[in-house]
């Protein structure tokens with residue numbers, strides 16, 4: 001035991017970061033109490049808003065997480081991080097219910113600075129544990145699925161029913177799911193269209209040296225236009241089109257709304273998909289191509305059986321980039337009436353209601369995070385080491 | 388039979404293969420030898436139309452290959468390259484099955500062929516069929532590459548520096564395996580190498596190339612005795628020609644009938660005279676007894692007979708310069 005203390009290698013620097021964050025979580029306000037949804041909050045610490053037994057339990061669990069961050073291996077870290085996140089979630093829910101019971105039905109209880117710092121510290125610990133354990137791609141996919149189940153479990157258990165964000169959700173549950181559907185449709189649908197255009201375009205550019213530079217430069221320029229500006233720029237030609245082609249207008253396409261948002265996302269997605277397809281195809285080892293040709297594969301067979309499969313990890317890297325980027329950008333689509341989770345963000349800003357902002361921001365962040373982990377696992381599954 | 392007729396390949400100003408004509412008989416091994424950049428690969432790749440000739444033609448059994456669809460031609464001809472070019476995303480079995488699948492063989496036949504070839508190349512099918520190339524050693528990859536080239540039972544096999552990436556010990560074993568499999572299937576084998584030793588070991592004929600031109604096309608024995616140009620003579624070696632001549636003859640071929648003299652060293656009939664000479668010198672004996680595969684005596688060879696075979700032509704007594712005239 002003593003030897004473990006003396007050896008500096010057994011001492012993880014991450015421990016300081018996590019301990020600092022968790023200590024701040026315990027010292028700072030776990031929740032903040034608002035007399036109504038737009039009044040500024042009144043901070044409440046762990047000890048002020050939880051029954052003593054629960055507060056003690058939370059302190060114990062967070063202390064154990066700090067210890068794991070200093071001395072634990074991958075699995076203890078993973079266990080304590082998960083336990084800590086669950087405990088923090090329960091504590092927040094219980095605190096909200098207790099304070100609302102005394103504060104009346106207009107009052108709101110939102111997660112405080114302490115909650116967010118603690119959550120951040122525990123997520124850092126969790127990510128570090130996952131890296132140490134070196135989960136296989138399949139295990140990572142299961143982990144995301146499991147995390148989703150846990151989140152849904154907490155949500156539907158009712159333990160968070162008095163937390164402000166959930167109160168905002170309750171007031172507009174139908175809107176939430178409709179805008180969520182639009183959000184995913186915007187991000188994933190534009191990605192799909194971008195793949196349908198970008199992958200064939202990338203294949204074409206492999207053969208046409210002359211078109212390669214002009215097209216990639218054009219796509220590059222589009223990438224550099226700020227999203228708001230691109231949304232705005234598309235309003236003009238689309239409203240002109242809608243005005244002159246009644247068929248388009250009848251199909252719901254006009255200057256504002258989903259159409260320009262979708263189109264802008266497609267345009268943003270084209271460069272990563274096209275460029276990565278080209279890079280992936282050009283990265284196929286020359287001896288492999290020579291052997292394929294020498295054995296009598298036609299050029300179409302080479303493309304389908306050798307080049308595209310070997311380029312797939314690189315293409316998927318582009319797809320990952322686009323998916324994560326679009327899940328974020330789709331939030332901005334609400335500015336031009338495109339819908340999505342951004343609707344709540346901008347409504348919240350307009351009403352000065354931070355909880356409503358969170359209702360839009362949280363699912364966007366969670367979706368982007370899950371998409372990143374899932375895509376990374378898929379890329380790892382398709383990659384083959386060179387012989 | 389593969390005949391090269393005034394075959395020429397130019398890239399811009401450079402003539403990479405220059406008016407080459409010769410004929411490779413069926414079921415023989417021809418080694419194309421030459422320095423790097425001498426045009427060996429280009430010559431080889433014109434046989435399966437990976438490179439189109441600038442002029443001249445290649446005929447296989449009298450048929451001009453320019454009349455055959457390239458991809459159809461290639462499925463009839465085995466092809467291996469220096470780094471094997473195994474498909475990293477295919478298993479060993481899928482790699483080997485590539486051409487049979489293109490040809491639409493029924494799955495059962497493909498599976499049987501894959502297992503047969505893997506066994507032939509000492510790769511236990513149960514252990515190796517489902518491995519990926521990155522899970523194989525260099526020598527195993529090389530064997531999978533050759534197995535893949537032979538899968539559709541081609542009459543012709545083209546190999547571009549097939550042993551170049553192997554270390555010397557594995558290389559000799561791989562050469563022996565290839566020779567055995569070539570004579571078993573009766574394949575016409577055209578192989579590129581820059582190693583004259585390898586060419587002499589394996590080939591029935593050697594084609595020496597330099598700067599795109601064919602310097603000489605001849606059996607190794609003839610090339611040793613009568614090199615056509617100074618370059619061929621330099622390639623084939625000046626100091627150890629006698630040993631190279633001996634390495635071309637097996638004990639089986641050199642054995643004199645009759646019972647061996649007393650004290651003769653028993654040696655297997657498949658050994659070359661070069662190896663036999665070494666054994667005799669080392670064991671301080673004057674004669675050896677040739678023993679067949681079945682253990683039966685097959686005659687004898689004396690030290691003196693070996694030395695007589697190692698002697699060059701009469702004219703060479705004045706030194707190499709006189710021989711060239």
Ligand SMILES: Nc1ncnc2c1ncn2[C@@H]1O[C@H](COP(=O)(O)OP(=O)(O)O)[C@@H](O)[C@H]1O
Nearest residue numbers: 398403421422423424425426427428429430579
């Ligand atoms: N596609 C090509 N374009 C231009 N030059 C080439 C091409 N392929 C080969 N060469 C040139 O032809 C010459 C012979 O090449 P190669 O047949 O590969 O030689 P070797 O196999 O004997 O080393 C080299 O000088 C090489 O640079």
Ligand SMILES: [Mg+2]
Nearest residue numbers: 427428429547
């Ligand atoms: Mg070469």
